[in-house]
Amino acid sequence: MRIVVPVKHVPDIHSDRSFTEEGRVARGVENGTLNELDENAIECALQLVEAAGPEHRAAHEVIVVTVGPTEAEGALRKAFQLGADTGVHVTDPAIGGSDVFGTATAVAAAIRKLSESGPIDLIITGMAALDGLGSVIPSLLAAELELPQLTLGTRFEFSDGMVEVTRELDGVTEVITAPAPAVVSVTDHVNTPRYPNFKLIMAARTKEIIQWSLTDIALNPNDVGEAAARTHVVKSAPRPPRDITPPVVDKGDGGLALARYLIDNDLI
Amino acid sequence: MTTPNILVLLDTADTQLTSAGLELLTLANTLGTPVAVSFHEPSATALEQVRTYGVSRFLVAALDGDISPHITPAAAEALAGVVKETTARVVLASPTFQNKEVVARLAHAIGAGLVIDTVTVGFEGDDFVGYKRVFAGSWDIDCKVVTDVAVATVRANAVIPTPPAQPAADVQVETVTVTPSALATSVSLVSRTVHPPIHGGVGRPRLAEAPYVVAGGRGTLGDFSQVEELADALGGAVGATRDAVDEGWIEHDAQIGQTGVTVAPRVYIGAGISGAPHHRGGMQASGVIVSVNSDPDCPLFEISDFAVVGELQDVLPQAAAAIREYKASQGEASA
Ligand SMILES: Cc1cc2nc3c(=O)[nH]c(=O)nc-3n(C[C@H](O)[C@H](O)[C@H](O)COP(=O)(O)OP(=O)(O)OC[C@H]3O[C@@H](n4cnc5c(N)ncnc54)[C@H](O)[C@@H]3O)c2cc1C
Numbered sequence: 001m002r003i004v005v006p007v008k009h010v011p012d013i014h015s016d017r018s019f020t021e022e023g024r025v026a027r028g029v030e031n032g033t034l035n036e037l038d039e040n041a042i043e044c045a046l047q048l049v050e051a052a053g054p055e056h057r058a059a060h061e062v063i064v065v066t067v068g069p070t071e072a073e074g075a076l077r078k079a080f081q082l083g084a085d086t087g088v089h090v091t092d093p094a095i096g097g098s099d100v101f102g103t104a105t106a107v108a109a110a111i112r113k114l115s116e117s118g119p120i121d122l123i124i125t126g127m128a129a130l131d132g133l134g135s136v137i138p139s140l141l142a143a144e145l146e147l148p149q150l151t152l153g154t155r156f157e158f159s160d161g162m163v164e165v166t167r168e169l170d171g172v173t174e175v176i177t178a179p180a181p182a183v184v185s186v187t188d189h190v191n192t193p194r195y196p197n198f199k200l201i202m203a204a205r206t207k208e209i210i211q212w213s214l215t216d217i218a219l220n221p222n223d224v225g226e227a228a229a230r231t232h233v234v235k236s237a238p239r240p241p242r243d244i245t246p247p248v249v250d251k252g253d254g255g256l257a258l259a260r261y262l263i264d265n266d267l268i
Numbered sequence: 269m270t271t272p273n274i275l276v277l278l279d280t281a282d283t284q285l286t287s288a289g290l291e292l293l294t295l296a297n298t299l300g301t302p303v304a305v306s307f308h309e310p311s312a313t314a315l316e317q318v319r320t321y322g323v324s325r326f327l328v329a330a331l332d333g334d335i336s337p338h339i340t341p342a343a344a345e346a347l348a349g350v351v352k353e354t355t356a357r358v359v360l361a362s363p364t365f366q367n368k369e370v371v372a373r374l375a376h377a378i379g380a381g382l383v384i385d386t387v388t389v390g391f392e393g394d395d396f397v398g399y400k401r402v403f404a405g406s407w408d409i410d411c412k413v414v415t416d417v418a419v420a421t422v423r424a425n426a427v428i429p430t431p432p433a434q435p436a437a438d439v440q441v442e443t444v445t446v447t448p449s450a451l452a453t454s455v456s457l458v459s460r461t462v463h464p465p466i467h468g469g470v471g472r473p474r475l476a477e478a479p480y481v482v483a484g485g486r487g488t489l490g491d492f493s494q495v496e497e498l499a500d501a502l503g504g505a506v507g508a509t510r511d512a513v514d515e516g517w518i519e520h521d522a523q524i525g526q527t528g529v530t531v532a533p534r535v536y537i538g539a540g541i542s543g544a545p546h547h548r549g550g551m552q553a554s555g556v557i558v559s560v561n562s563d564p565d566c567p568l569f570e571i572s573d574f575a576v577v578g579e580l581q582d583v584l585p586q587a588a589a590a591i592r593e594y595k596a597s598q599g600e601a602s603a
Contacts (some may be wrong), residue, residue: 020321099381100384101376101382104376127527128527134370135365135369135384136368136372139368139369139372140372140373140376142341143341143377146451147451148313148454148455148516149340149455150455152365164458167522169363169364170365170474170476170521170529171462171474171521172460172461172463173304173459174338174457174460175456175457175460175462176339176455176456176457177456177458177561178455178456179454188527189520189527191462230380230381230382230413231381231383231398231411231413231414232410232411232412232414233409233410233411233413234410234411234412235408235409235410236406236407236408237407237409238406238407238408239401239406239407242557242571244569244570244571244572245573247564247572248574248575248577249575249576249577249578250576250577250578250579250583252582253586254560254576254583254585254586254587255576255582255584255585255587255589255590256587256590257576258537258558258560258574258576258583258587259586259587259589259591260590261574262535262558262591263591263594265556268536268591268594268595
């Protein structure tokens with residue numbers, strides 16, 4: 001079995017995040033990390049390839065793919081620490097400024113290239129990247145690759161070539177099924193990602209990463225990046241901090257103070 | 269110049285439109301000519317609502333065969349048929365998880381630009397712009413769409429629902445039927461179960477679109493009754509942190525945050541919530557943030573316009589009673 005997990009290098013949500021003057025997310029090595037929700041996707045993939053037992057583990061491959069600048073490699077290294085077998089880094093100056101379609105085009109092209117060396121059974125992604133929170137890349141990837149999409153899985157099963165996913169949406173639970181190969185996205189409720197083990201942490205440092213340019217994945221510079229973007233960030237600015245009043249300490253009338261605040265500010 | 273057609277995807281047209289739908293129609297009126305679309309036959313109530321909001325064309329996006337519009341790619345293909353039929357310049361939808369996926373595939377299929385989770389949208393000259401608040405509400409960005417058709421999801425509470433001065437004379441209902449592709453039908457829906465309202469709160473507004481949200485965290489110790497009491501006093505919805513959901517104290521539908529529902533109410537009240545970045549990501553765009561916590565160093569206080577250091581069981585019922593009393597006095601005054 002070959003499973004591809006597209007991963008993203010994102011600013012740490014606990015750090016200050018910002019935009020560059022060109023309207024792109026500022027990504028630095030210092031505060032960057034593997035998108036937390038991608039860990040659930042990697043965990044899903046690992047559980048599948050481990051299911052047949054350690055003696056069969058080598059017959060399967062979990063491939064992590066990332067598209068982005070040099071520091072995006074950090075996301076692949078973190079995935080290696082968890083147990084991913086192969087890492088692919090697609091990087092090219094022309095990719096900068098891509099919108100969601102450009103990103104999906106590049107990831108899809110990398111997956112097509114990977115399938116030249118053997119069929120891909122599943123593509124598993126996290127439910128969203130915690131920096132952009134669009135949640136649309138899995139759908140776009142499925143559209144690009146012309147594969148069934150089974151997204152936002154809180155439960156995931158794969159047997160006899162069929163994928164079944166339970167999804168918890170706004171006020172509804174759906175169970176959907178489709179034949180593999182398919183694009184699956186999973187939420188943080190699907191599993192609990194493992195912690196990296198020491199041996200893998202050491203090995204991850206020097207593990208080789210496959211580097212591909214746009215030419216390697218058969219794309220032209222104007223298929224992606226600024227050139228292909230259908231949207232442009234034309235303005236970005238940090239918001240002024242809220243006008244914060246010091247907390248009221250409840251001395252028996254805290255609830256009244258709360259109500260008074262809402263009433264006095266015409267909020268009711 | 270003719271005004272552009274603004275297609276509005278209505279989620280609940282088979283029953284009646286909620287404020288989310290009316291807000292989208294309000295925005296559509298500021299952008300051009302509003303045209304309504306739904307995957308279901310509209311109810312008489314919904315038709316009258318859209319008429320009041322200046323809509324004279326209502327399109328039903330239908331699928332040939334027995335294909336459910338809950339299958340994302342099929343829904344997108346049906347919608348693409350309607351966009352073509354109406355030569356829409358803009359497509360607006362509410363940001364439910366389903367809608368985000370459907371409009372992403374729609375944009376992919378028709379080569380349109382996509383802006384997800386906008387706070388509001390508008391034209392700057394001929395350019396369609398989506399205004400977004402990102403990074404847990406700490407940055408504002410303006411996204412210009414450069415394609416002929418723009419697709420956007422708009423968060424609730426973007427505008428106050430306001431019908432135009434002139435309602436439509438009548439509403440013409442048309443059905444556009446699309447035959448879904450083999451790819452769209454490769455996914456089958458095994459089951460679909462609609463959840464009862466959060467904590468049995470019949471009559472409460474939906475969490476994602478409520479003007480008031482009272483959310484409870486671990487500090488409730490599992491007792492959400494005071495959170496509910498305050499929400500009901502305000503006419504709001506009940507929300508929660510993931511920890512409260514994981515404890516089984518409340519349904520998953522109530523989870524606010526980066527992996528749950530995003531809310532942007534006029535007033536958000538966090539009760540016994542520490543304010544983890546994951547939670548903030550789903551509520552920091554709220555108009556006013558109020559928090560109640562026994563810990564004076566609670567991180568949620570850092571982003572709260574108003575905060576009370578105290579025990580929930582003391583503060584919440586007192587606040588609820590005072591609000592009910594105030595509302596009753598207002599009611600008397602206006603009567
Ligand atoms: C991948 C991932 C995704 C996540 N997504 C989300 C998400 O979408 N939404 C979300 O909410 N969380 C999410 N989390 C979890 C998040 O990190 C926090 O753990 C969670 O938000 C904390 O919930 P809490 O505030 O209820 O609990 P705590 O952090 O334990 O805070 C409880 C608060 O209650 C106060 N308190 C206790 N007793 C009282 C009392 N009697 N009166 C008043 N105050 C009291 C305490 O002082 C404390 O501040 C996610 C985590 C991960 C790893």
